[in-house]
Amino acid sequence: MKALLVCEVREGKLLDASYELLTFADKLGAEKVAVLVGSDGSVPQFDGRVYLADAATLGEYNPAAHKAAVLAAVEKEQPDVVVLCHSSYGWDLAPRLAAALKAGQVTEIVALVDGGFEVGCCNAKMRRQVRPAGGKAVLTVQAGAFAAAAPQGTPQVERIDVAADGQGLTFGGYEPAEAKAVDLGRAEIIVSAGRGIGKKDNVAVIEALAKAFGGELGASRPVVDAGWVDHSRQVGTTGQTVSPKLYVACGISGAIQHLAGMKKSDFVVAINKDKDAPIGEVADVLVVADVLQFAPVLTAALQK
Amino acid sequence: MKLLVCIKQVPDLESRFKPAADGLWFDDNDLAWRLNEYDEYAVEQAVQLKEQLGGEAELTVLSIGPDRVVEAIKKALAMGADKAVHVQDSAAHQKDPWQIASIIAAYAREQGFDLIFTGMQSQDRGSAQVGVLVAELLGLASATTLVGFSYADGVVQAKRELEGGLKGLVSLRLPALVTCQLGLNTPRYPTLPNIMKAKKKEIRPIPVADLLKEESLAPTTSFYAPARKGGGLVLEGEPSETALKLVNILKEKTAVLR
Ligand SMILES: Cc1cc2nc3c(=O)[nH]c(=O)nc-3n(C[C@H](O)[C@H](O)[C@H](O)COP(=O)(O)OP(=O)(O)OC[C@H]3O[C@@H](n4cnc5c(N)ncnc54)[C@H](O)[C@@H]3O)c2cc1C
Secondary structure (H helix, E strand, C coil): CEEEEECCEECCEECCCHHHHHHHHHHHCCEEEEEEEECHHHCCCCCCEEEEEEHHHHCCCCHHHHHHHHHHHHHHHCCCEEEEECCCCHHHHHHHHHHHHCCEEEEEEEEEECCEEEEEECCCCEEEEECCCCCCEEEEECCCCCCCCCCCCCCEEEECCCCCCCCCEEEEEEECCCCCCCCHHHCCEEEEECHHHCCHHHHHHHHHHHHHHCCEEEECHHHHHCCCCCHHHEECCCCECCCCCEEEEECCCCCHHHHHHHCCCCEEEEEECCCCCHHHHCCCEEEECCHHHHHHHHHHHHHC | CEEEEEECEEECCCCCCCECCCCCCECCCCCCEEECHHHHHHHHHHHHHHHHHHHHCEEEEEEEECHHHHHHHHHHHHHCCCEEEEEECCCHHHCCHHHHHHHHHHHHHHHCCCEEEEECCCCCCCCCCHHHHHHHHHCCEEEEEEEEEEEECCEEEEEEECHHHCEEEEEEECCEEEEECCCCCCCCCCCHHHHHHHCCCCEEEEEHHHCCCCCCCCCEEEEECCCCCCCCEEECCCHHHHHHHHHHHHHHHCCCCC
């Protein structure tokens, strides 16, 4: 078994998540070969071969050119699987590769089960096993599901040259994240509001609870998208990563992208009316209740 | 300008899921169904573009699935789509993303759409493959995970959401396809007059066999609930008692409450 690992570079730097691909390949028992569009300074450190296409000429985001670069490496190596991170880069590029190779794609793998790939579905409530039908397969792996390998060794670098045809698409650079008005990263206690609070007026109920705890208000994404809470309080992959001593999730289902931002919390309390909500998997205590009824009672109990 | 939006009907994610008899997907009895959230943003963006373009745009909505998906189609029509295609397939849930994309591409290829919108993924399967596969099959430029969109003179200016709040700016020359992410816009609620108007709009049925020529490349082989780690404590019951229990646990187990 041979795995071609598609590493990721952003603003000139290799992303650490690329090292998760090495771990995944080891778990598969596969020989590892890497490919990336980057520079000499951004190749992953491991004892193996690396195909390097030049980001300075191709651009960091140019899907058609990146596809061509990976396909050139596929041509040379004939891997059984092409593996990417399930990231904004990976989920954008993977289907392009799968289409070109007419290969089955498996998205967001969380585990390997005797020959099958396990993926989450139904908002992490259920799991599926997928077994690609012969030939090559294109895989994306869930962030954090396979702990990153330590950078180790010196790769043999081989350059690949492909044309930089953008196929109608032009990359115009990055827009930086908005400055954070609130640094949730330092908060010891965070009480977060999820969509389960129902409407904007109810944010006050969660705010009151946060205050009774002496903590900060956080939020899941739908609450932010709806404009109920400021973006600087969003917890998750596209919000802030937090590690408080206590995290209280109010009416939050526990989607992967939310968990990614709060799973380093020391102690997690979830308040959810659904006993099966996936947040229960990471909660030290799951209170099965209507948060709008329960939060005021808890607030009062804390104030005593 | 010809616009297409691809939509999927999904179950309410707050439902309890249990495997169906075939063990490959969930049992779809007793579920409430709705329009995939990501697709709502796609429909809204397409309708906004149609409004911007005035009379010269025509917006088609397409959905693959059993009879019930007509409900999702009607919602999109009531939001402002002009007409619809229902690819009739009672076994759509067994198709992999490659097959679903092939069906859409087979339809779209004949129609020559200038711009296609899809959600970035479905809420139930979460494969995030169909949109880009359709674009690749049709040879269109495409960009994923849009949280910003504007259009002028044959070019889409888009903002892609990357990790940690960073955004990637891209421009796409038509014909093109974009996949839409949460927060791209605020989807409108269909008004009663628009719901009534939608009833008169055309929904063209096409049997899936007319469009599907591909075998599955990534079949599901089993479907089940994740093994419960079962570490956490579950508290149920009367709120005031539960609240006291919780406060005591926090005092005992954490350093934040004393
Ligand atoms: C690329 C990408 C990036 C993303 N980034 C983020 C991110 O940074 N942060 C983030 O949070 N999400 C992010 N998401 C979205 C994520 O997938 C989920 O959609 C989101 O986290 C769901 O938020 P929620 O749990 O508040 O809402 P829902 O999933 O709708 O859950 C609501 C919960 O509330 C419960 N509930 C309802 N009513 C009550 C009540 N009265 N009392 C108690 N409980 C109740 C329900 O049982 C349910 O569990 C991202 C998604 C994508 C695709």
